Amino acid sequence: MRVLPGTKYQGNRVLAVPSEMILSASQIAQEFRGYVESALQTLEQKGYLHLQPHFHLFLKILMEYEKGESSAYYPWLNSLPRRWNTAVSFDYFCMSTLPPYIKKVCQKKRDELSAFQESLKYFDYILPETKSDDELVKFAYNVVMTRILPSQEDHNIVPAADYFNHGNEANIVICYNNNNNNEQTTANCEVYASRDIAPGEALTLTYDMPTNPSHLLATYGFLNEAPATYCKLLFTNPSEKLKQIGYDPSQLVFSTQDGSISSPIWDVILYSKLERAPGMAEAKNAFYEAHMSGDEATKFAIHSHFQEATCTVLLEHVETILKEVSQLTCMMEQFRDEDRHPRLPLLMEHHAMVTSTFSKVRDNLRSMY
Ligand SMILES: C[S@@+](CC[C@H](N)C(=O)[O-])C[C@H]1O[C@@H](n2cnc3c(N)ncnc32)[C@H](O)[C@@H]1O
Incomplete structure (x- = not known):
């Protein structure tokens, strides 16, 4: 998904999410330092260290899920879909019906999930029953992969700013503003209209590769008029x-x-x-x-x-x-x-x-x- 680096955008602001609500991969990495190294080693051995920010967010989602109603993220987590059409949700028959290119893209996603699941075994701060719950693990993976927003230096999940669907032509932009000028804290997230938006018109972002519907289907589980x-x-x-x-x-x-x-x-x-x-x-x-x-x-x-x-x-x-x-x-x-x-x-x-x-x-x- 496309996110503007830097400061205030010129259009009208349609949403602001304070930094305290943002799940920031780099902050989670700091929080987990000293506890997550064996899991990261496994992730590296499997060739997925480049997905370290995604993995940290994945662990955090599972930990918050385990807290149930006592998690500050409970209302948001509870609002998320439980059923996806992403590649990791396809059954074996569906996989067998795919031509080579989309099959390759889907297999890559499934391999990522396997690597996350294997690495999770080496993180001691998640319950064994969570680790062995394949559907829950898949849920956390899907939440991360379909809702992550890269910022200039970080990867975030921003509750409430993650409700925007994909459109071939985006009408909003997402920015991060550190109004406190404090480099230690995550910046606030702000969403601006990039043009006039009619009443009832959907607010849309352009997810990555709008000209690659097979990739959008495998990653996000939808097909649009590309x-x-x-x-x-x-x-x-x-x-x-x-x-x-x-x-x-x-x-x-x-x-x-x-x-x-x-x-x-x-x-x-x-x-x-x-x-x-x-x-x-x-x-x-x-x-x-x-x-x-x-x-x-x-x-x-x-x-x-x-x-x-x-x-x-x-x-x-x-x-x-x-x-x-x-x-x-x-x-x-x-x-x-x-x-x-x-x-x-x-x-x-x-x-x-x-x-x-x-x-x-x-x-x-x-x-x-
Ligand atoms: C970041 S969420 C967007 C908000 C979504 N409506 C929700 O709250 O779950 C991404 C998911 O929304 C759905 N989605 C996004 N854009 C879509 C589109 N143009 N057509 C159909 N589904 C879309 C897909 O299920 C995708 O995985």
Whole structure:
């Protein structure tokens, strides 16, 4: 989710949350110092130390949950959903209906939860019955992952400022203001309108990667009308240079409206082809240099030379995805049982969005020959 660093914003203030209510990962880390090290070691061994702020918040949620009504956070915790559609909530059948890209994203989320659950075993200040309650542990993980707000130097959960839904165009901004000018305390959180908002209109934030509905579905458990979707190109061990050329899910997108293809897709397909094809070192280096120096004329000339080949690669990729998604959708329809698999309709909607977008892309590509 996007949060503005720094001070007061110019629009109207719609909400202020005092620092005392904010769950700050860095403050929790200080509070737990000396007690959490074994758990953090396990988190590190599992390769998830970068999620240390999330893990601290996860522990705090569980501790507050254990306090029940005596927790100051009880009314807020009690208001939170108990049922999610996030990747960690999918059953095995749902997982088996996913095409490779979203499956990979979902598996990553599930691995994170496993790492949190394993690390939790080494934190002694949470009851054994809490640790062994899979649903409660999943609840705490989902609360953190769907409600965390990164600030400039910290990661926070801000009760009441966590009720904003995602919109493709945000109409609010979240800021932190340390009115006390005391660097030791967490700043207050303030929410401002970024434009005029009509009565009844929802206040919305833009969560991360609005052009990646598969990522939003896996992390937050909803599907919205995204303007674009990731083209689902997957390279194992992409080179650094391929990344510099533009191998980045937020850039490699197809428009869901008209199936138009973002230009970094063409760059990445061409460069990856030149990287793999023998005898193409000269063209590959020339393309790389032109890309890095912003020499669009040279890039255009190299693209024109290889246009038919890159079109063919992309068309084959799009047709493969369409075939895979169609087979998986047939399987979903065959085994559709909403009592047993309540998240299937949402996943079918995801697959329908992919099919609609990729069909438009396929038509566009066919017209290029
Ligand atoms: C930070 S909360 C937002 C507030 C949410 N309404 C609530 O109080 O639970 C994030 C969750 O809200 C839901 N959500 C957010 N934006 C949404 C949207 N555009 N469409 C449907 N659900 C959305 C998802 O369940 C997501 O995990």
